[in-house]
Amino acid sequence: MNLKIGSNDFKNVHIPLLWGSRAIVLDKQSRVSIINLESEPAVLEVLGGNPAPGISYRLENDGFQILDDHGKCLYYFYAKPCTIVGEHIKLPTCQIDLDMIKVGRSLFSNNVVHGFGVGILVSESGLVLGASLPPGLAKLAA
Amino acid sequence: MRIVFNSDVLFATQLIKDVLNRKVVEFMQECARHGHSVVIPSTVLYEFQFKQQGYRAAEINKLKIAKASLESWGIAVSGLDFELLVSEPDLCELIKHCGLKVEVVSPTMANYENAHRRACFHIPPAVPGAKSDEMRDLLIWEMALDVSKQDGQAMLIAQDKVLCGPGGDEEAKQYNLLRAESLDNALDVLNLSSISSQKILKLLGQVPVIKQPKKLGGFGDYQLCSIRDVYFVNQKNGCTKASAEGTYASGKNRFRVKIELEFQGQDLLWVMYSPIESDFKVERVLIADPVMDSDKVLELNNALRDILKEE
Missing domain, CATH: 3.10.450 (Nuclear Transport Factor 2; Chain: A,)
Incomplete structure (x- = not known):
């Protein structure tokens, strides 16, 4: 996949931004989608900045909460600027702006990541720029 | 009403600089508008401080590594005291900034003794069959009940199963302790409408x-x-x-x-x-028949497929 997110160039990368087990992807109109790769098949949770069909959610000011099967909030999604805030998912906040990706207090801007499994990997143990694909994830495919 | 917070609803997954999580701030501002106040059990305060200390140490370490890296390229970085630069947040001040009155309550000897007994005898609010009884949770439960007994009613917001699970239903009802597992749930219980x-x-x-x-x-x-x-x-x-x-x-x-x-x-x-x-x-x-409109969903799906198909 070749994708530019927040001025960062991801070339020949399988997943540009992986937030836990969730792949964050932008389409050509910069609309954000989030795909859960925790189990096969992958589950589309956010489609173009909106809750995907079939996904339970609650409304928020300027966004929404994505819920699990028991009604617990997994994370919040705010549209402008695109911000993903974990609740049940205990990961740093991820924000995507025109010129940067901000994860927790770390800023990524004007980086080129080439040929890695994951462009930016956000996990409980920290952040990695240019990482191999974690095992056990579902396939990210059209 | 006084609202007791558990640490798991404060959403502190990174170092807090000068403002709490947006969702928490919005909730607290809504409560302030309706005259509610916040109680932070000292147990919760210590848990919050412990986590923030860890995040702070990690941030200071990052800055030290960055400084060393710059200096290895001949770029002098002097006059910076990272310990002063990266400060630990004051939870009570952050809550007060939302316009709410806040108080920190400490457990009494009776709270400690009751929590001890609950833990040893697996008395509610313990979850039946649980392998261990967390003393911190039981202390928070004791303090929340005390607040409710003093005022005739109070609210406890916690995601934790011990604090918000069915084990505590009877006692919560007896002392009019309202409970909510999330901030949205709390708004609804308080009739503030999410x-x-x-x-x-x-x-x-x-x-x-x-x-x-x-x-x-x-x-x-x-x-x-x-x-x-x-x-x-x-x-x-x-x-x-x-x-x-x-x-x-x-x-x-x-x-x-x-x-x-x-x-x-x-x-x-x-x-x-x-x-x-x-x-x-x-x-x-x-009420009405739907007007079929799947075009938008189809367009978004196709736009995403285009990106995922690219090689």
Whole structure:
């Protein structure tokens, strides 16, 4: 996949931004989608900045909460600027702006990541720029 | 009302600089508008401080590594005291910035002794069959009950199963301790209406009065007085289904119903009321026919597929 997110160039990368087990992807109109790769098949949770069909959610000011099967909030999604805030998912906040990706207090801007499994990997143990694909994830495919 | 917070609803997953999580701030501002105040058990304060100290240490370490890296390239970085630069947040001050009165309460000797007994004898609010009883949770439970006993009512917000699970139902009811597992749930319990509840209320305003639920054999006009536990699910046809629990009241008489509905944009399509606790006629009320509009979903799906197919 070749994708530019927040001025960062991801070339020949399988997943540009992986937030836990969730792949964050932008389409050509910069609309954000989030795909859960925790189990096969992958589950589309956010489609173009909106809750995907079939996904339970609650409304928020300027966004929404994505819920699990028991009604617990997994994370919040705010549209402008695109911000993903974990609740049940205990990961740093991820924000995507025109010129940067901000994860927790770390800023990524004007980086080129080439040929890695994951462009930016956000996990409980920290952040990695240019990482191999974690095992056990579902396939990210059209 | 005084609202007791557990640390798991403060959403501190990174070093807090000068403001709490947006969701927490919005909730606290809403509570301030309605005259509620916050109680932070000292246990919760220590947990918050412990986590923030860890994040702070990690940030200072990052800065030291960055400094060393710059210096290895001959770029001098001097005059910076990272210990002073990266400060630890003051939880009480952050809450006060939201306009709320806040107090920190410490456990009494009686709290310690009761928590000790609960832990050893697996007395509620312990979850049946649990392998261990967390003393911190039991202390927070004791302090929350104390606040409720003093005021006649209080609220505890916690995601933790011990604090918000069925094990504590009886005692919570006895001492009028309201509990909520999330900030949204807390808004609904406090009748402050979350964004989701407001959406449902607005949609239900389209239901003709004659079609609204009435308790079988009951008299008087029942009005919808609260909505909680709302969730939505978008459909592929562009409509959205929603589910919620509603409480209808007529004077002191109340009954709860499960509400399921479907809407498109601002238009309610149908709503179905089902009984929860009392005899009730299940009724599906059709308001309007949907206008099929799956184009938007299709367009977004195709745009995403284009990106995922690229090699």
